[in-house]
Amino acid sequence: MDWWVSMPKVELHAHLNGSIRDSTLLELARELGDRGLVRFPDVECVILKHDRSLTEVFKLFDLIHILTTDHETVTRITKEVIEDFAAENVVYLELRTTPKKNVSKGMTKKSYMEAVLEGIRAVTTVEVDIFSEPNFDCPANAGIYARSDGCARNGTAKKKIYVRLLLSIDRRETTEAAMETVKLALEMRHLGVVGIDLSGNPVIGEWITFLPALEFAKEQGLLITLHCGEVPNQVEIHAMLDFLPARIGHACCFGEEEWAKLKSLKIPVEICLTSNIKTETISSLDIHHFADLYNSGHPIVLCTDDSGVFSTSVSGEYSLASSSFGIQKREMFQLARNAVNFIFEGNKVKLELEQVFDLAAKSLE
Ligand code: 5GP
Numbered sequence: 001m002d003w004w005v006s007m008p009k010v011e012l013h014a015h016l017n018g019s020i021r022d023s024t025l026l027e028l029a030r031e032l033g034d035r036g037l038v039r040f041p042d043v044e045c046v047i048l049k050h051d052r053s054l055t056e057v058f059k060l061f062d063l064i065h066i067l068t069t070d071h072e073t074v075t076r077i078t079k080e081v082i083e084d085f086a087a088e089n090v091v092y093l094e095l096r097t098t099p100k101k102n103v104s105k106g107m108t109k110k111s112y113m114e115a116v117l118e119g120i121r122a123v124t125t126v127e128v129d130i131f132s133e134p135n136f137d138c139p140a141n142a143g144i145y146a147r148s149d150g151c152a153r154n155g156t157a158k159k160k161i162y163v164r165l166l167l168s169i170d171r172r173e174t175t176e177a178a179m180e181t182v183k184l185a186l187e188m189r190h191l192g193v194v195g196i197d198l199s200g201n202p203v204i205g206e207w208i209t210f211l212p213a214l215e216f217a218k219e220q221g222l223l224i225t226l227h228c229g230e231v232p233n234q235v236e237i238h239a240m241l242d243f244l245p246a247r248i249g250h251a252c253c254f255g256e257e258e259w260a261k262l263k264s265l266k267i268p269v270e271i272c273l274t275s276n277i278k279t280e281t282i283s284s285l286d287i288h289h290f291a292d293l294y295n296s297g298h299p300i301v302l303c304t305d306d307s308g309v310f311s312t313s314v315s316g317e318y319s320l321a322s323s324s325f326g327i328q329k330r331e332m333f334q335l336a337r338n339a340v341n342f343i344f345e346g347n348k349v350k351l352e353l354e355q356v357f358d359l360a361a362k363s364l365e
């Protein structure tokens with residue numbers, strides 16, 4: 001097995017509906033096609049197209065959501081996505097998804113998330129830890145320290161993956177809708193929800209619309225990651241950095257001033273190489289900011305973004321970074337290990353993950 005597959009890895013930027021297997025999407029499209037709800041050949045063509053601009057990606061998500069937004073399918077894709085990440089030795093996964101309403105399916109944001117939790121419980125190929133450490137600084141958390149049975153269920157020496165959830169706010173949402181998502185996250189924090197993500201088409205929506213919900217989330221002790229600088233919008237980038245999120249994703253369209261600010265604030269960056277190249281937010285890996293951030297020792301973590309949509313994997317991202325930037329196996333291992341510092345979890349989980357990496361380090365020698 002290649003070292004980039006066998007070594008333990010941490011995935012912190014993975015969108016549920018972007019991480020679906022092509023085979024599952026095609027199966028779902030065929031079913032809807034048989035029922036006359038979509039034209040299968042058209043959908044097949046869109047699913048199998050591999051290079052798409054950022055705008056096309058969001059059109060694809062609208063199509064994916066038509067195929068997946070019912071409870072049973074949400075459960076299925078959650079199970080499959082976790083099993084796929086575990087199969088390539090992801091030991092800690094922060095999976096993000098946008099809670100959705102679908103009146104025709106009787107779906108509320110809460111029932112959507114319950115379907116996600118059901119998918120986590122349905123995982124069979126790996127032991128899943130969905131236990132979340134409480135943030136004792138936050139009064140809202142007192143007394144809700146509970147353990148899911150996910151970890152204990154199998155009780156064997158099976159491989160283990162920690163799964164935590166981030167609830168995404170879509171930039172198309174209103175302040176009220178964003179607040180509803182934050183309140184749901186707070187309600188579900190004992191079930192492995194550890195934070196909030198702001199994502200969706202970066203040319204839609206205003207930062208000011210989401211700010212009240214994000215501030216409330218922060219006050220309540222949820223950790224926040226923001227899609228930041230996917231398009232050139234210097235005012236928004238500065239406002240986002242001033243908010244002091246716990247992490248940001250992408251950072252593709254930063255100018256000198258923004259880099260200086262990011263570096264002085266030491267905000268970790270989730271780097272998604274394949275996604276950035278395929279969506280053409282960065283024209284080539286030669287000029288990707290990974291190199292500068294890595295060389296300057298800025299906190300970074302390699303992630304997939306949408307492993308299904310961009311036909312990639314966490315292992316693939318490590319292999320790509322290694323070959324593109326000339327980084328050897330030992331340094332790549334250290335990069336994977338450093339990601340433990342940026343997870344939205346407490347010291348207990350961090351120490352447990354350190355042990356996983358210690359053990360794996362022995363086989364590197
Ligand atoms: P979901 O939240 O439905 O599980 O995952 C898909 C959603 O994640 C998309 O509809 C979009 O809102 C968000 N998303 C996925 N990939 C990207 C990306 O590269 N950039 C941004 N800004 N949002 C994304």
